[in-house]
Structure formats: structure tokens, C-alpha cells
Amino acid sequence: MTTHPLDSLTADEINKAVDLYRAYDVSDENTLFINVTLVEPSKEFVRSYKEGEEFDRSVKIVGVDSNPDGGFVASIDLKKEQVTALERIPNEAQSAYSFAEVGLATVLTKQSKEYQDALKKRDITNLDLVQIDPWPAGGVVHESIKPGHRAMKTISFLKENETDNAYAKPIQGVISHVDLTLKEVTCVEDFGVVPVPKAHARYDAESQSEFREQPKPIEITQPEGTGFEVEGNQISWEGWQLRASIHPVEGPVLHQVSLNERPILHRASLSDMVVPYGSADPMHSWKAVHDGTEYGFGNLTNSLTLGCDCVGEIHYLDANILTFDGSVNFVENAICIHEEDFGIQWKHMDFNNFIPTEVRRSRRLVVSSISTIGNYDYGMFWYLYLDGTIQVEMKLTGIVGISAFDEKLHNPEQDLKITEELVSPLHQHLFCVRLDWDLDGGTNQLHESEVVALPVSEDNPNGMQLKKCNKRI
Incomplete structure (x- = not known):
């Protein structure tokens, strides 16, 4: 209701x-x-x-x-x-991809004789051990696919078994172009055979032979309960009021953010992001994925786990996500809400009279969500502080995009060697955050303020004077 x-x-x-x-x-x-x-x-x-x-x-x-x-x-x-x-x-644009299309691209790739022949050149015949990663074609659609048709490119990795980390063994040089509209692979490009790396990179606990000594536990308790209250999706904490929810594209969204009944933001969210790969390697040179609008941070939201994703006294918000077949995927614990100690808010000792030091502790409210998109995991964290500060942080984890190391083709300025057999291309994760201001309920303008040094002059003989410059954006 x-x-x-x-x-x-x-x-x-x-x-x-x-x-x-x-x-x-x-x-x-x-x-x-x-x-x-x-x-x-x-x-x-x-x-x-x-x-x-x-x-x-x-x-x-x-x-x-x-x-x-x-x-x-x-x-x-x-x-x-x-x-x-x-x-x-219109044909010039495309809606985001569904899980069904990602699965279809995988099946069509493995069924392609041209693709199977490319694998045989690399002595790979067991398709059950091949992991297919479909990628958005974006603005680099292969000429074999008609304008307006939905398109994906697929790249491949080899596993030793079902639980192996396939990203340690890229099948270099093979890209399949999939026409989702026609449901067929229209072209398989083969840029040459490079040996598949042999070393594994399993990260699960069962695959590790030894562990470092476990650090002593940190116990976070709030015996009197949390300092925040949640009713529906409305959160109240130390004078802050806000609403939190999951958007299928943007992930966590904050609405009606106010402090001490003073309106600040009507809406705050990640609007989108892009990951351009800066490598000439044909396995990466076309990659510029928009993880928000092409896949959806909310669509791929994790169900968070206490003691792992969130620590302390936690309150969760759930989410309902529409799936490709029209059913609803209920994501339990989609948003985590908790408090964190944040060190010293302020401190001062009267140096002249040695009056006892005054110290105030700081804390912050954390509203977070995590999404997994392919090899990357994105943590989106909104922080609200006692002093009125609002902060957003993107935590990137997971596994970087990689290629098999080829000494003849390796460009060390673009492709960084991360193991003896693997390189990772230079790439950027560029995030666009939209803040719809409602400060004091009126019309707001954005200004950029910076401090600049004044030139040495008769009025500034030591060259130490500074000036604040204010520019409306």
C-alpha cells in the first residue's frame, strides 16, 4: 500500500x-x-x-x-x-538490455559454427567451460548488422570447472557480433591466436591454500538502539529528513532531503556513467559501456548481507524490480541504512590558559546499495553528516577488464601488465550525479568558488595575498 x-x-x-x-x-x-x-x-x-x-x-x-x-x-x-x-x-537509439537478451547472445554465440571454428584453432572444444560475456555494441555496431537492429558483441573466457574464475583466462582475439533482432551471429572476428593463460585466479575461500592471521574483531553495538528512525522509505536522523528508494536505472535515489526542516534537495541520484577503454587492443578499443542506461544499476542490485556488506545496527529497504518476462523480482535488503562513527567533529585546547580540551565526536548516516554488472561491482554510498555535509562516494570493486599478454602486440603505455600472463587496459569510470536542488524551496543557482593568488604588486609586495573568485555556472 x-x-x-x-x-x-x-x-x-x-x-x-x-x-x-x-x-x-x-x-x-x-x-x-x-x-x-x-x-x-x-x-x-x-x-x-x-x-x-x-x-x-x-x-x-x-x-x-x-x-x-x-x-x-x-x-x-x-x-x-x-x-x-x-x-x-527510433532506430537511432535503443532501450537497455534485458537478461533474456544477454542469455540469447550467449546461446547464439556458442551455436555459431564460425565461433566454434575459432575456438578449435585454440584447442578449445568443450563449450561448457567457455564463459561468454555479452557487451553493448553502443555506437560501434558491426557493418553486418542492419541499422535499428539490437546488437551485442560477445567476448569469451575459459574455465577449468564450473566454479573457476574465468576472467583469469581470456580467449584473446575472438569477437562475435550478435544481431538480437534476427537472432543470429552475423560475424565472428578473429584477430589471431594468443595462448590462453594457464594460471588460475580463484578468489573463493575454498581455493586458498593458506590465510594470513585473522585480525582481532571489531564489535559495533548500539545498546540503546539506532539514532535514526525509518517509516516506509522515509528516514529521520539528527535533524535530517529524506526518502530513499531504488530506481531500476539509477540505483539508490534520495528524495526530499532536508535538515532541521530546511529543504535542501528535491532529488539526488546517479543519472548514468560511462566506461571508455583507452586501448588500441581490438578486444577493448570499442568499449564505452553505460552501465546505468544500458543495463541498470537498480535492475542489478545485490541483496545485502549483514556482517559482510553492512556492519553494525542495520535497517534495510527492499525493492521490486520488473523482469524481462513481466514478473516481479523481489530484492530483499536492497538498501542498507546505518550509522558510523567518523572521528573528531572538532577539537580545541586553549593554548594560553591550558583550559581542559573540548572535543566533539562526529558521526554520519550511511545510505548504500551495491550493484554487480559483469566483472565489476559498484558500491553507491550517500553520507549525511552532523555539520550539514552531504557526500556521495562510488566504491569500485570486482575484477578489472583484462587481455591475455602478447609480447609482440603489447603496448605498455596503454595496457598495464598485472600478471605474467595478463594485462589490463587503461580505462576510466566516469560518473554523472544529478542533484535537483530545492534549497529553501526557491530558485537556485550553481556557483563555482576558488581561491587564486594575486600577482606581486605595490599592494602585494610579498606575493602572499589571495582572492576568492566566484563564477556562476
Whole structure:
């Protein structure tokens, strides 16, 4: 049951939206659902909303079907129980990928005779031990795939067994181009045989022969309970008020952030990111994946575990995610909320009179979520502090993109050697965070302030004077 216009979509609401779309008589047997998002009410409506008032609930469903274009966007009014608009995405663009398409690209690649022949050149015949990683084609679609068709590229890795870390053994030089619309591999490029690395890189505990001495435990307890309160998706802590939810594309989203009843942010989230690979290696030179809009941070949100992902006195928020077949995936513990000690807030000792030192401890509220996209794991952490500071941190973990080391082709300026058999190309993770300000409820402007040194002059003979420069962005 929803009690606020910004409440997360319930499973019942998602199921209702899917049923309304299917009843609209446009769904076919090839329909795949990508995501469903709440049509968020305007800032003005949310600002003036009073508890108990009625409000509309509308959603947008993104998906693909048999039409050879970028897919569809369906606008659905849940209150009126009708599809209010249906837009087609033009050929020049594509909707995000679904799990079904990732699986299809994997199956089609392994079924391709041309691909199998490329593996035989490398003495690989057991396809059960081959891991396929489908990648978005992005703006570098192979010429064998028609404009408007959905496309992926696949690269491969070899495992010793089902639980092996395949990323230690890249099958270098083979790229398959998959036309998802036609459901076929249109081309397999082979840039030459490079030996598959032999050393394994298993990271699971069972595969380790020895461990370092375990550090002494740190116990985090709050015997009087947490300092925050949660009601639905609304969080209250030390004068802070905010709402937290999971968006299928953006991951964790904060709404209505205020401090001591003073409005600060209407909305804060990661809008997207891009990972350009800066290598001439043909296995990487085309990679520029948008992990948000091409896959979805919320769609791939982890179910968090106490004592591992989050430590201490924890409160979790769950999420409902639309899957490709129209069902709902319930993600338990999608958002972690907890407090952390953060050292000294401030301290001073009166140097002249040696009056006893005054110290105040700092702490912060942490709202976090973790998403796994291929070989990378992204931790998204929002921090709120006692002094009014708001901070966002992206924690990157997982496994870097790699290639097999080829001494003849190796470019040490672009591809960094990480083992005797593996290199990792230079690449960047560029994040774009959107902050919709609502400071004091008025029109806000963004200014950049910096301090510059003044030139030596008659008024600044020592060259030590500084000046604050303020520029509106």
C-alpha cells in the first residue's frame, strides 16, 4: 500500500501495469520488458502535499518486441487503469538490455559454427567451460548488422570447472557480433591466436591454500538502539529528513532531503556513467559501456548481507524490480541504512590558559546499495553528516577488464601488465550525479568558488595575498 506520492512501486502496482499493457493489444510473443519506473510528481506537488491527500500513480514501462526499432515506452495511469501513451523508440537509439537478451547472445554465440571454428584453432572444444560475456555494441555496431537492429558483441573466457574464475583466462582475439533482432551471429572476428593463460585466479575461500592471521574483531553495538528512525522509505536522523528508494536505472535515489526542516534537495541520484577503454587492443578499443542506461544499476542490485556488506545496527529497504518476462523480482535488503562513527567533529585546547580540551565526536548516516554488472561491482554510498555535509562516494570493486599478454602486440603505455600472463587496459569510470536542488524551496543557482593568488604588486609586495573568485555556472 502506498501512502506517499514518492513511495516505491509495490509488486501489485508493477503487476497491474504489466497487465494493463498486455491488455492494450500491442504485446507479442517477442515482447521483453526492460524496466518500469514511477512517473514522479512535480516538485511543486510534492512540496505542497499533505498527508492523507489523494494522489495519482503513473508509471512508464520500457521494453522491446518484434518491431525492428529501439523498442517502446508505455505510459500507464494506474489510478485510471489505462495506457495513456505508447511511443516507439527510433532506430537511432535503443532501450537497455534485458537478461533474456544477454542469455540469447550467449546461446547464439556458442551455436555459431564460425565461433566454434575459432575456438578449435585454440584447442578449445568443450563449450561448457567457455564463459561468454555479452557487451553493448553502443555506437560501434558491426557493418553486418542492419541499422535499428539490437546488437551485442560477445567476448569469451575459459574455465577449468564450473566454479573457476574465468576472467583469469581470456580467449584473446575472438569477437562475435550478435544481431538480437534476427537472432543470429552475423560475424565472428578473429584477430589471431594468443595462448590462453594457464594460471588460475580463484578468489573463493575454498581455493586458498593458506590465510594470513585473522585480525582481532571489531564489535559495533548500539545498546540503546539506532539514532535514526525509518517509516516506509522515509528516514529521520539528527535533524535530517529524506526518502530513499531504488530506481531500476539509477540505483539508490534520495528524495526530499532536508535538515532541521530546511529543504535542501528535491532529488539526488546517479543519472548514468560511462566506461571508455583507452586501448588500441581490438578486444577493448570499442568499449564505452553505460552501465546505468544500458543495463541498470537498480535492475542489478545485490541483496545485502549483514556482517559482510553492512556492519553494525542495520535497517534495510527492499525493492521490486520488473523482469524481462513481466514478473516481479523481489530484492530483499536492497538498501542498507546505518550509522558510523567518523572521528573528531572538532577539537580545541586553549593554548594560553591550558583550559581542559573540548572535543566533539562526529558521526554520519550511511545510505548504500551495491550493484554487480559483469566483472565489476559498484558500491553507491550517500553520507549525511552532523555539520550539514552531504557526500556521495562510488566504491569500485570486482575484477578489472583484462587481455591475455602478447609480447609482440603489447603496448605498455596503454595496457598495464598485472600478471605474467595478463594485462589490463587503461580505462576510466566516469560518473554523472544529478542533484535537483530545492534549497529553501526557491530558485537556485550553481556557483563555482576558488581561491587564486594575486600577482606581486605595490599592494602585494610579498606575493602572499589571495582572492576568492566566484563564477556562476
